[in-house]
Amino acid sequence: MEEIKNGIGIIAIGQVPDVVPKIMAAHIGSFFQSAVSILEAIPMPVDAYNVHRRQYDAALILKVMADRFHAPIHKVIGVCDQDIFVPIFTHVLGEARQGGRYAVVSLFRLHNSLPADTPIESLYKRCVKVAIHEMGHLFDLRHCEDDRCLMHFSGSPLTLDRLPIQFCRYCYADFHSRRLL
Amino acid sequence: MDRRLRILIVDDEKIVRESFHFWFQKSGHFSETAASGIEALEKMERVPFDLLFVDIRMPGMDGLQLLERLKMEYPDTMVVIITAYGTIETAVKAMRIGAADYLLKPFNPDQLNLVVEKILQQEKMAVECRYLRGRLDKAVRFDNIIGASQPMASIFALIPEVAASDASVLIVGETGTGKELIAKAIHAKSPRRSFPYVTINCGAIPDTLLESELFGHQKGAFTGADHARKGYLEVVHGGTLFLDEIGEISQKMQVDLLRVLEEKKVTRIGSCQPLDVDFRLISATRRDLEKRITENRFRRDFFYRINVIVMQIPPLRERKEDIPLLVDCFLTKYSQETNKWVDRISSDTMHLLQQYDWPGNVRELENAVERAVVLSRSRTLKQDDFSFLRTAPSMRVDKPSLKENEKAYIRKILEECEGNITRAAKVLEINRVTLHKKMKRFQLTDRGI
Numbered sequence: 216m217e218e219i220k221n222g223i224g225i226i227a228i229g230q231v232p233d234v235v236p237k238i239m240a241a242h243i244g245s246f247f248q249s250a251v252s253i254l255e256a257i258p259m260p261v262d263a264y265n266v267h268r269r270q271y272d273a274a275l276i277l278k279v280m281a282d283r284f285h286a287p288i289h290k291v292i293g294v295c296d297q298d299i300f301v302p303i304f305t306h307v308l309g310e311a312r313q314g315g316r317y318a319v320v321s322l323f324r325l326h327n328s329l330p331a332d333t334p335i336e337s338l339y340k341r342c343v344k345v346a347i348h349e350m351g352h353l354f355d356l357r358h359c360e361d362d363r364c365l366m367h368f369s370g371s372p373l374t375l376d377r378l379p380i381q382f383c384r385y386c387y388a389d390f391h392s393r394r395l396l
Numbered sequence: 397m398d399r400r401l402r403i404l405i406v407d408d409e410k411i412v413r414e415s416f417h418f419w420f421q422k423s424g425h426f427s428e429t430a431a432s433g434i435e436a437l438e439k440m441e442r443v444p445f446d447l448l449f450v451d452i453r454m455p456g457m458d459g460l461q462l463l464e465r466l467k468m469e470y471p472d473t474m475v476v477i478i479t480a481y482g483t484i485e486t487a488v489k490a491m492r493i494g495a496a497d498y499l500l501k502p503f504n505p506d507q508l509n510l511v512v513e514k515i516l517q518q519e520k521m522a523v524e525c526r527y528l529r530g531r532l533d534k535a536v537r538f539d540n541i542i543g544a545s546q547p548m549a550s551i552f553a554l555i556p557e558v559a560a561s562d563a564s565v566l567i568v569g570e571t572g573t574g575k576e577l578i579a580k581a582i583h584a585k586s587p588r589r590s591f592p593y594v595t596i597n598c599g600a601i602p603d604t605l606l607e608s609e610l611f612g613h614q615k616g617a618f619t620g621a622d623h624a625r626k627g628y629l630e631v632v633h634g635g636t637l638f639l640d641e642i643g644e645i646s647q648k649m650q651v652d653l654l655r656v657l658e659e660k661k662v663t664r665i666g667s668c669q670p671l672d673v674d675f676r677l678i679s680a681t682r683r684d685l686e687k688r689i690t691e692n693r694f695r696r697d698f699f700y701r702i703n704v705i706v707m708q709i710p711p712l713r714e715r716k717e718d719i720p721l722l723v724d725c726f727l728t729k730y731s732q733e734t735n736k737w738v739d740r741i742s743s744d745t746m747h748l749l750q751q752y753d754w755p756g757n758v759r760e761l762e763n764a765v766e767r768a769v770v771l772s773r774s775r776t777l778k779q780d781d782f783s784f785l786r787t788a789p790s791m792r793v794d795k796p797s798l799k800e801n802e803k804a805y806i807r808k809i810l811e812e813c814e815g816n817i818t819r820a821a822k823v824l825e826i827n828r829v830t831l832h833k834k835m836k837r838f839q840l841t842d843r844g845i
Contacts, residue, residue, distance in 0.1 A: 268502075274411075274414075274415075300502065301415045301418075301419070302409075302411045302412050302415040302501075302502065303412055303415040303416055303419065303478075303501060303502055303503065303508070304415075304502050304503060304504065304505045304508070305502045305503065305504050305505075306504075306505075307505065312418060313418065313421040313422050352422055357421075357422055357423060357424035358422055358423045358424065368423070368505075368509055370504060370505030370506035370507075370509060371504075371505075371506060374506070
């Protein structure tokens with residue numbers, strides 16, 4: 216069992232390039248002004264695989280993370296290279312419980328939807344956006360109507376590309392007020 | 397997000413319900429779940445949900461059956477049908493019944509977002525529609541008097557005309573028809589509106605006290621008159637005096653008031669100094685004053701003085717088309733006052749209310765709705781909530797009671813038996829003592845009269 220005294224933990228799940236958690240850590244640390252630790256990678260949980268859908272169940276991945284990282288962990292975000300889903304949706308780019316502790320980001324569709332000659336930085340940028348959006352949910356922020364805010368819902372990588380890496384002033388203020396609580 | 401929807405997810409699969417619930421939590425909507433159609437209907441009875449996601453395949457009541465029930469009982473509620481086994485036939489059927497949309501599980505996250513946005517747009521339009529309906533409601537209201545029926549429309553048209561004149565007005569109508577509201581409306585629209593409006597219920601005040609109340613008194617005018625006091629006829633100077641239940645005042649008081657109306661002067665009890673008064677008189681009665689005149693209980697000269705303009709307010713049973721409007725108004729009023737989510741009334745209950753004769757008129761209807769709202773345990777008022785009305789004799793819908801049938805039958809047999817109690821008892825297959833008891837109870841003679 217691993218423990219983080221405070222701050223945010225980032226964990227690679229399955230076959231994720233080493234650079235991805237590092238880039239996520241740098242961005243999340245500066246965005247949320249919090250200490251970020253990169254945790255030891257874990258394999259993709261086999262039990263989370265759904266043979267009918269040939270995808271991984273995001274809720275089960277979160278459960279594995281919750282079993283592994285107990286209190287006093289503040290927030291943990293995982294990143295995986297497999298396609299993930301929740302029962303009602305064909306796929307999700309990331310998943311987190313509102314006000315919860317654990318979130319997961321999938322690189323699968325972020326990567327697959329990029330044209331062949333696109334620089335790899337575009338993938339990292341997308342990954343960081345999903346990670347910050349899901350972290351926002353962990354800090355109890357809800358979807359925002361403003362399509363210039365990273366908390367605006369995006370169901371596909373293309374709509375994600377249109378969002379900036381920043382919160383609108385209302386979500387920003389909301390985040391800070393929740394953080395002070 | 398400007399508007400938060402109240403969403404109910406109806407699916408027998410727990411993971412689907414949870415999945416929806418977590419998703420709507422992130423979007424800031426309020427969501428609840430139900431595992432079956434029955435549970436969904438129970439929850440709908442307590443909370444008015446804006447939007448329902450209903451799975452088609454469920455044990456017991458299936459999604460389409462639930463959709464039918466919802467569209468019948470809650471036509472304004474949006475329902476989105478979700479299914480993992482979609483066919484064109486079920487989709488067409490669902491849309492025909494009134495589904496707002498039809499989604500195949502699993503769906504693209506953007507698809508759900510679009511559906512919710514569409515529902516929010518429709519909800520926004522519905523709010524606008526409700527606002528406009530509210531404006532329309534005001535068109536059928538006249539200073540808190542509600543009615544769209546022809547008799548009420550005539551009264552609404554008459555009020556401004558009557559208000560502009562200074563003539564005495566007699567408002568005639570049964571108790572609870574809103575005579576005082578009409579009087580207030582006349583005063584509010586009259587040139588005297590910035591002056592006092594005084595109401596006196598003549599039926600509630602003893603004659604001796606009424607004299608003192610109306611005319612006032614000087615100090616020492618009678619035992620207990622420790623100080624001088626202005627009467628209402630002085631206080632109302634410049635304004636409108638509303639004398640309710642004018643048919644109840646004594647002949648002496650009628651003479652005194654007649655003099656005041658003719659001379660426009662009032663003299664306090666115990667004083668010799670007449671004071672000038674100027675007021676407009678509006679009277680109201682539920683009595684037939686002309687009949688009272690023939691019975692020598694009401695003075696003809698006083699009657700002619702107060703009924704320069706007569707306004708006849710129809711009883712509620714003669715304008716039953718106004719009942720839904722009134723019920724709607726009282727429902728909104730008492731839902732807000734009691735902080736209860738009671739915002740609907742079933743169509744059969746409304747029919748029941750329209751069948752009833754309302755002897756207490758609008759006041760009785762208002763009290764009935766208030767009582768029903770206070771005691772209701774669901775958001776829809778049903779027939780049971782008005783069970784107290786069923787005992788009223790006017791609910792018989794012209795059918796005689798068992799007691800009346802029994803009386804009529806005994807009378808008929810007695811007539812046929814020419815008053816022979818023994819023969820009649822034999823025909824009725826009861827003994828003579830029982831027949832005598834029944835005749836006494838029904839006040840029948842041996843001739844059946």
